[in-house]
Amino acid sequence: MNPGRDSRSVGLVTPQLARFEEPLLLACGRELSGYELVYETYGELNASRSNAVLVCHALSGHHHAAGYHSEADKKPGWWDECIGPGKPIDTNRFFVVSLNNLGGCHGSTGPRSINPATGRPWGPGFPPLRARDWVHSQARLADRLGIDCWAAVIGGSLGGMQAMRWALEYPGRVRHCVVIAAAMKLSAQNLAFNEVARQAILSDPNFAEGHYLERETTPAQGLALARMVGHITYLSDDAMANKFGRDLRTGTLDRGSESDVEFQVQSYLRYQGSQFSESFDANTYILMTRALDYFDLAREYDHDPVAAFRHSRCSFLVISFSTDWRFSPARSREIVDALIAADKPVTYTEIKADEGHDAFLMPIPRYLDVFRAYMKRVGDDH
Amino acid sequence: MNPGRDSRSVGLVTPQLARFEEPLLLACGRELSGYELVYETYGELNASRSNAVLVCHALSGHHHAAGYHSEADKKPGWWDECIGPGKPIDTNRFFVVSLNNLGGCHGSTGPRSINPATGRPWGPGFPPLRARDWVHSQARLADRLGIDCWAAVIGGSLGGMQAMRWALEYPGRVRHCVVIAAAMKLSAQNLAFNEVARQAILSDPNFAEGHYLERETTPAQGLALARMVGHITYLSDDAMANKFGRDLRTGTLDRGSESDVEFQVQSYLRYQGSQFSESFDANTYILMTRALDYFDLAREYDHDPVAAFRHSRCSFLVISFSTDWRFSPARSREIVDALIAADKPVTYTEIKADEGHDAFLMPIPRYLDVFRAYMKRVGDDH
Numbered sequence: 001m002n003p004g005r006d007s008r009s010v011g012l013v014t015p016q017l018a019r020f021e022e023p024l025l026l027a028c029g030r031e032l033s034g035y036e037l038v039y040e041t042y043g044e045l046n047a048s049r050s051n052a053v054l055v056c057h058a059l060s061g062h063h064h065a066a067g068y069h070s071e072a073d074k075k076p077g078w079w080d081e082c083i084g085p086g087k088p089i090d091t092n093r094f095f096v097v098s099l100n101n102l103g104g105c106h107g108s109t110g111p112r113s114i115n116p117a118t119g120r121p122w123g124p125g126f127p128p129l130r131a132r133d134w135v136h137s138q139a140r141l142a143d144r145l146g147i148d149c150w151a152a153v154i155g156g157s158l159g160g161m162q163a164m165r166w167a168l169e170y171p172g173r174v175r176h177c178v179v180i181a182a183a184m185k186l187s188a189q190n191l192a193f194n195e196v197a198r199q200a201i202l203s204d205p206n207f208a209e210g211h212y213l214e215r216e217t218t219p220a221q222g223l224a225l226a227r228m229v230g231h232i233t234y235l236s237d238d239a240m241a242n243k244f245g246r247d248l249r250t251g252t253l254d255r256g257s258e259s260d261v262e263f264q265v266q267s268y269l270r271y272q273g274s275q276f277s278e279s280f281d282a283n284t285y286i287l288m289t290r291a292l293d294y295f296d297l298a299r300e301y302d303h304d305p306v307a308a309f310r311h312s313r314c315s316f317l318v319i320s321f322s323t324d325w326r327f328s329p330a331r332s333r334e335i336v337d338a339l340i341a342a343d344k345p346v347t348y349t350e351i352k353a354d355e356g357h358d359a360f361l362m363p364i365p366r367y368l369d370v371f372r373a374y375m376k377r378v379g380d381d382h
Numbered sequence: 383m384n385p386g387r388d389s390r391s392v393g394l395v396t397p398q399l400a401r402f403e404e405p406l407l408l409a410c411g412r413e414l415s416g417y418e419l420v421y422e423t424y425g426e427l428n429a430s431r432s433n434a435v436l437v438c439h440a441l442s443g444h445h446h447a448a449g450y451h452s453e454a455d456k457k458p459g460w461w462d463e464c465i466g467p468g469k470p471i472d473t474n475r476f477f478v479v480s481l482n483n484l485g486g487c488h489g490s491t492g493p494r495s496i497n498p499a500t501g502r503p504w505g506p507g508f509p510p511l512r513a514r515d516w517v518h519s520q521a522r523l524a525d526r527l528g529i530d531c532w533a534a535v536i537g538g539s540l541g542g543m544q545a546m547r548w549a550l551e552y553p554g555r556v557r558h559c560v561v562i563a564a565a566m567k568l569s570a571q572n573l574a575f576n577e578v579a580r581q582a583i584l585s586d587p588n589f590a591e592g593h594y595l596e597r598e599t600t601p602a603q604g605l606a607l608a609r610m611v612g613h614i615t616y617l618s619d620d621a622m623a624n625k626f627g628r629d630l631r632t633g634t635l636d637r638g639s640e641s642d643v644e645f646q647v648q649s650y651l652r653y654q655g656s657q658f659s660e661s662f663d664a665n666t667y668i669l670m671t672r673a674l675d676y677f678d679l680a681r682e683y684d685h686d687p688v689a690a691f692r693h694s695r696c697s698f699l700v701i702s703f704s705t706d707w708r709f710s711p712a713r714s715r716e717i718v719d720a721l722i723a724a725d726k727p728v729t730y731t732e733i734k735a736d737e738g739h740d741a742f743l744m745p746i747p748r749y750l751d752v753f754r755a756y757m758k759r760v761g762d763d764h
Binding site: 185186187188189191192193195196199200203204205221222224225228229232235237240241243244245246263265266269270273293296325 | 567568569570571573574575577578581582585586587603604606607610611614617619622623625626627628645647648651652655675678707
């Protein structure tokens with residue numbers, strides 16, 4: 001690619017590191033003595049510091065949401081479809097902050113980091129985290145950047161859950177909350193898939209109860225399996241059918257022998273799994289899926305989402321996708337119903353899309369149009 | 383239980399073994415020099431030998447479909463809800479044959495059996511099988527029992543696929559074909575889940591490339607994981623929600639610590655997985671899922687299911703369940719549409735049920751009523 005030539009790209013970006021020395025009290029009751037967050041920014045903070053947007057990533061995401069790290073990069077950041085000049089999150093108007101969550105494995109303090117108390121990697125001893133811990137750690141980053149109030153906090157999937165938590169934890173610091181393909185809490189089926197993914201990792205002998213770094217191994221097979229399970233749930237049945245059908249990679253089925261044949265979908269999944277296992281940390285995966293499992297928007301509000309949302313003071317955009325069966329439109333409608341009952345301003349749209357949960361990353365015209373129109377209002381509203 | 387006291391149970395049953403010495407040519411081109419099938423029968427064969435019904439089991443099923451093996455048995459056979467005096471497959475009228483498929487691990491010749499050529503267990507060297515191989519092996523059992531023509535061949539899930547294959551391979555030997563919660567072939571998503579299940583087994587070091595019996599190990603963790611994946615797909619999202627919700631086994635989520643808490647659905651899945659891994663053979667699981675993957679009703683009929691069904695000479699009952707997302711009602715309607723286009727008699731019903739794919743094993747009143755009414759016709763029609 002040539003980032004300089006693409007007028008709709010944010011171009012070359014350089015990650016930055018922020019170190020926080022003040023201890024962070026976590027939801028689990030433990031304290032992190034200090035931590036680092038790696039982040040990127042796109043666009044310029046205006047003089048009134050009123051145009052800042054926080055992008056929250058999903059389960060396996062990271063800070064690199066848009067643009068390129070070098071001229072040689074083949075792929076841009078994970079949400080390049082939505083972030084850039086003229087895109088829904090328009091970097092001509094907004095100052096966009098995207099960070100790697102605490103507990104992550106892409107540069108922020110997490111299980112791969114050194115535990116200062118022991119001088120060895122945290123590994124499985126890293127404290128369990130909740131979405132509110134991310135929100136609190138991010139609030140300090142906002143302080144550091146001089147951002148009193150986000151024009152918008154935006155996220156898809158787990159990122160959407162974080163965005164809602166922001167609206168409840170810091171009602172005075174969020175003007176708009178954009179919640180895409182998310183839910184107020186996981187269903188039993190969601191929990192079940194996460195459990196299978198974790199068991200796949202835990203049962204890989206190379207996981208070594210989480211101490212694989214010290215043993216210089218990596219639970220690649222377990223992590224690959226976990227990803228395969230997750231990946232199936234991100235795609236709709238139709239999307240898989242359209243993408244692969246029952247096509248074979250090679251060979252023929254006629255003779256009924258299987259040594260020389262393999263379905264496309266199977267080799268695709270194996271590839272996805274093995275790619276992921278090379279770039280992700282197993283302890284982080286366990287930590288992130290547990291944060292998802294335990295997320296329950298209204299738990300501290302007597303399990304009443306209406307009571308929970310009454311604390312918010314922002315406007316909401318909620319988006320769901322028709323074939324998303326991981327966080328289905330019904331889950332988004334629950335959010336919308338609670339917001340309406342709490343008398344909060346909310347815009348909702350269900351986008352017709354074949355891509356399942358993954359649709360939130362795709363350039364689906366109506367999705368981008370709705371998102372862009374809403375963000376235009378956000379930009380005008382200050 | 384006391385089988386003698388339950389007037390709707392077939393009571394105590396004893397499995398029987400049939401040995402076939404004549405070689406069986408398999409779809410893969412290899413030949414099995416001989417084989418054994420373990421089976422049970424319920425009810426009495428009538429003088430005209432016209433009341434025999436074949437029950438085909440699903441992926442992890444076996445021959446023990448109804449009644450009890452001993453007074454101490456706590457649970458009856460896997461389809462006891464549907465087989466017995468006065469039940470849909472009424473043993474007062476029908477002579478029911480239920481067997482363990484070739485390649486199985488409950489007594490029929492399979493990967494755990496001794497390969498006569500080597501004197502050691504077949505293990506991973508057992509030939510790959512197709513549904514047609516099961517049908518051919520079962521036809522010889524029918525010969526042995528003196529059954530020229532089945533009053534009905536009946537199966538759910540993979541068993542339903544076998545029933546359809548019977549109707550095409552031996553059109554003169556099937557009067558009625560009952561296809562429950564099945565499909566003419568697997569979707570890409572089905573293939574993907576089976577792939578994950580197999581990878582879970584293959585990546586367990588105790589699998590030892592299938593030679594675990596000789597090494598006196600067992601890939602219990604891999605098999606448990608495979609079962610967990612499968613199990614999620616057998617249940618609907620709603621069924622899981624009704625059964626478990628987000629209930630905890632112990633403890634509380636308030637503090638956000640996870641050491642003392644666990645969701646019910648997670649411990650349930652782990653229990654299911656570990657139970658299964660003690661009773662099932664890993665090589666058989668791989669063999670059965672591959673047979674499922676490669677099943678494609680119309681492959682040899684130029685991929686035209688109408689042309690395929692034109693070969694059948696029986697009547698069909700097709701049943702699907704509203705929340706079954708493994709083999710959804712849409713898959714059953716494809717079967718029905720092809721049968722109608724082929725001008726074959728077919729009765730179809732979609733049963734409203736919350737239980738997902740597992741519904742075919744459940745005592746859902748309308749399901750049992752429809753099934754019973756059809757089987758009454760089968761019984762009257764000879």
